[in-house]
Amino acid sequence: MLRLASTLLFAYLATSAAAADDEDFTPPDCSLDKHCPEKYPCCSVYGQCGTGAYCLGGCDPLMSYSLDSCAPMPVCQSTTYKWDNLDKAAKNNEYLGNATESDWVYSGFPELEDGNLLLTMPKNSVGSLFANNHYVWYGKIGADIKSSRGQGVVTAFILLSDTKDEIDYEWVGSDLSEVQTNWYFQGILDYTNGDSSKVNKGNTFEEWHHYELDWSPEELKWVIDGKVVRTLTKESTFNESSNRYEYPQTPSRMQMSLWPAGQASNAQGTIEWAGGEIDWDAQDIQERGYYYATVGEVSVECYDPPSGTNVVGDVSYDFKDDAGLDSSVEITNNKTVLASLAATGLDMDYGSNSTGDNNSTGTTNNNTSVPPNLGGTGNEPGSSTGSGGDTASTNPPGSFNQGIDDSSGDGDNAAASPNERALKGSFFAVLVAIVVLITM
Numbered sequence: 001m002l003r004l005a006s007t008l009l010f011a012y013l014a015t016s017a018a019a020a021d022d023e024d025f026t027p028p029d030c031s032l033d034k035h036c037p038e039k040y041p042c043c044s045v046y047g048q049c050g051t052g053a054y055c056l057g058g059c060d061p062l063m064s065y066s067l068d069s070c071a072p073m074p075v076c077q078s079t080t081y082k083w084d085n086l087d088k089a090a091k092n093n094e095y096l097g098n099a100t101e102s103d104w105v106y107s108g109f110p111e112l113e114d115g116n117l118l119l120t121m122p123k124n125s126v127g128s129l130f131a132n133n134h135y136v137w138y139g140k141i142g143a144d145i146k147s148s149r150g151q152g153v154v155t156a157f158i159l160l161s162d163t164k165d166e167i168d169y170e171w172v173g174s175d176l177s178e179v180q181t182n183w184y185f186q187g188i189l190d191y192t193n194g195d196s197s198k199v200n201k202g203n204t205f206e207e208w209h210h211y212e213l214d215w216s217p218e219e220l221k222w223v224i225d226g227k228v229v230r231t232l233t234k235e236s237t238f239n240e241s242s243n244r245y246e247y248p249q250t251p252s253r254m255q256m257s258l259w260p261a262g263q264a265s266n267a268q269g270t271i272e273w274a275g276g277e278i279d280w281d282a283q284d285i286q287e288r289g290y291y292y293a294t295v296g297e298v299s300v301e302c303y304d305p306p307s308g309t310n311v312v313g314d315v316s317y318d319f320k321d322d323a324g325l326d327s328s329v330e331i332t333n334n335k336t337v338l339a340s341l342a343a344t345g346l347d348m349d350y351g352s353n354s355t356g357d358n359n360s361t362g363t364t365n366n367n368t369s370v371p372p373n374l375g376g377t378g379n380e381p382g383s384s385t386g387s388g389g390d391t392a393s394t395n396p397p398g399s400f401n402q403g404i405d406d407s408s409g410d411g412d413n414a415a416a417s418p419n420e421r422a423l424k425g426s427f428f429a430v431l432v433a434i435v436v437l438i439t440m
């Protein structure tokens with residue numbers, strides 16, 4: 001499927017870009033040591049430079065052209081999300097930063113069932129990703145979740161910041177008795193951060209459980225069904241050589257996803273972590289046509305920013321320096337909405353018809369304005385691509401690589417950044433890997 005997806009992706013890019021002047025343009029990649037060029041200033045979560053959606057959720061200010069290349073981040077909003085419809089969920093190529101209009105941005109194949117959201121993963125697809133557009137800068141997020149099941153199938157409920165602080169719950173479908181917990185500071189890999197917790201009654205697929213992340217400036221708690229199962233104090237994360245707290249501390253987006261860690265072409269270590277290769281003919285595929293995780297009510301309760309924060313507004317979070325710490329963040333009235341997919345944080349009105357820059361088609365195409373994303377482009381059930389959903393995966397072993405080396409074949413890929421993350425439990429690495437493959 002993945003090779004198929006990339007073929008289709010190229011086909012559609014070729015078509016859609018026929019009018020663009022830079023037909024063979026490949027977006028530059030970016031890292032801490034290699035910032036984006038001014039023309040494509042935004043470094044996406046996948047480590048590639050572009051405009052438009054590249055400058056929204058996941059845009060890394062520390063790898064972009066400048067700190068203000070990424071659009072400001074919509075502030076936290078305390079609320080409860082229910083699933084009567086998907087009116088406030090936008091596909092990732094439709095969202096321009098108005099979080100009031102679209103609470104969520106997604107890729108893949110969401111379904112609604114009995115008032116719940118199903119994150120689905122049809123046969124040979126790369127699953128679904130749902131990200132909230134209101135950043136949380138400390139707060140308590142909670143969700144009723146029934147995980148997916150089956151070896152190689154991973155469900156995730158996480159907080160991920162644009163500078164790659166990350167707090168995770170992950171369910172590996174081969175072990176329904178527990179959930180894995182993990183955290184990262186600026187994407188720095190530390191194998192000792194991971195842990196797991198047994199879940200009462202021992203079946204995360206059959207039983208609803210309530211999973212919370214209670215994240216304050218001083219401590220982080222993982223809470224399952226009202227019981228604290230793990231605590232991380234900020235104090236415990238002090239690093240004397242870097243002289244800083246290496247604690248997740250920057251505005252983060254809540255994300256829920258289902259993805260195929262046990263894809264046959266993945267690194268062996270990942271497949272093992274995921275409990276083995278995915279069985280694309282498993283019961284759920286046969287009976288429902290997809291693997292699925294079920295999400296009920298999701299709630300967000302925002303906490304106050306750290307004391308000492310520069311608060312001059314209530315619309316957005318901005319980075320004012322490149323340390324990537326909580327002292328780097330301020331709260332302002334800067335707007336968060338881009339006028340077009342050619343706009344960036346440097347010129348948010350670009351492409352609007354009320355400005356002189358009335359024509360954006362010459363400077364944007366889908367490669368450089370909407371990052372390729374997890375979710376099986378061109379493979380949506382019912383799409384005009386016909387047999388896509390049932391085509392067997394034929395991509396060569398190693399082509400879907402978990403981002404720990406450069407064997408993905410494109411040499412200087414995004415996964416080879418100094419911040420690169422290993423496979424185990426790393427949501428970010430998986431996204432990078434998927435994209436490296438799809439864009440190869």
Ligand SMILES: *[C@@H]1O[C@H](CO)[C@@H](O)[C@H](O)[C@H]1NC(C)=O
Nearest residue numbers: 013017023024025026367439
């Ligand atoms: C998109 O990027 C791919 C490689 O990443 C490149 O081969 C292709 O030509 C690009 N298409 C456009 C329209 O820029």
Ligand SMILES: *[C@@H]1O[C@H](CO)[C@@H](O)[C@H](O)[C@H]1NC(C)=O
Nearest residue numbers: 068312313318332333334345
């Ligand atoms: C955001 O707002 C602050 C304070 O109001 C201002 O100093 C800063 O320049 C703004 N940043 C951008 C990117 O507009």
Ligand SMILES: *[C@@H]1O[C@H](CO)[C@@H](O)[C@H](O)[C@H]1NC(C)=O
Nearest residue numbers: 098099100101102335336337
């Ligand atoms: C965002 O969307 C809301 C609701 O559709 C609308 O009222 C508001 O004007 C929009 N804001 C911007 C800046 O476009």
Ligand SMILES: *[C@@H]1O[C@H](CO)[C@@H](O)[C@H](O)[C@H]1NC(C)=O
Nearest residue numbers: 188190239240241242243246
């Ligand atoms: C502490 O910081 C140093 C310097 O940045 C780094 O090399 C080291 O790995 C860090 N230690 C831990 C335990 O993260």
Ligand SMILES: *[C@@H]1O[C@H](CO)[C@@H](O)[C@H](O)[C@H]1NC(C)=O
Nearest residue numbers: 339340351352353354355358
């Ligand atoms: C901007 O362009 C859109 C269509 O491209 C049009 O619907 C809208 O009325 C225009 N707005 C202004 C202010 O000209």
Ligand SMILES: *[C@@H]1O[C@H](CO)[C@@H](O)[C@H](O)[C@H]1NC(C)=O
Nearest residue numbers: 352353354355356357358359
């Ligand atoms: C933008 O372009 C449209 C046609 O594409 C035109 O009708 C409109 O007047 C232009 N607006 C400005 C501000 O130049």
Ligand SMILES: *[C@@H]1O[C@H](CO)[C@@H](O)[C@H](O)[C@H]1NC(C)=O
Nearest residue numbers: 019020021359360361362363
């Ligand atoms: C916009 O720019 C492109 C490329 O520069 C050009 O081909 C196209 O005709 C322009 N469209 C309008 C409406 O001016």
Ligand SMILES: *[C@@H]1O[C@H](CO)[C@@H](O)[C@H](O)[C@H]1NC(C)=O
Nearest residue numbers: 016017093361364365366369
């Ligand atoms: C990008 O692709 C979509 C189809 O997914 C198409 O509607 C849109 O026109 C394309 N945009 C550009 C700038 O090529």
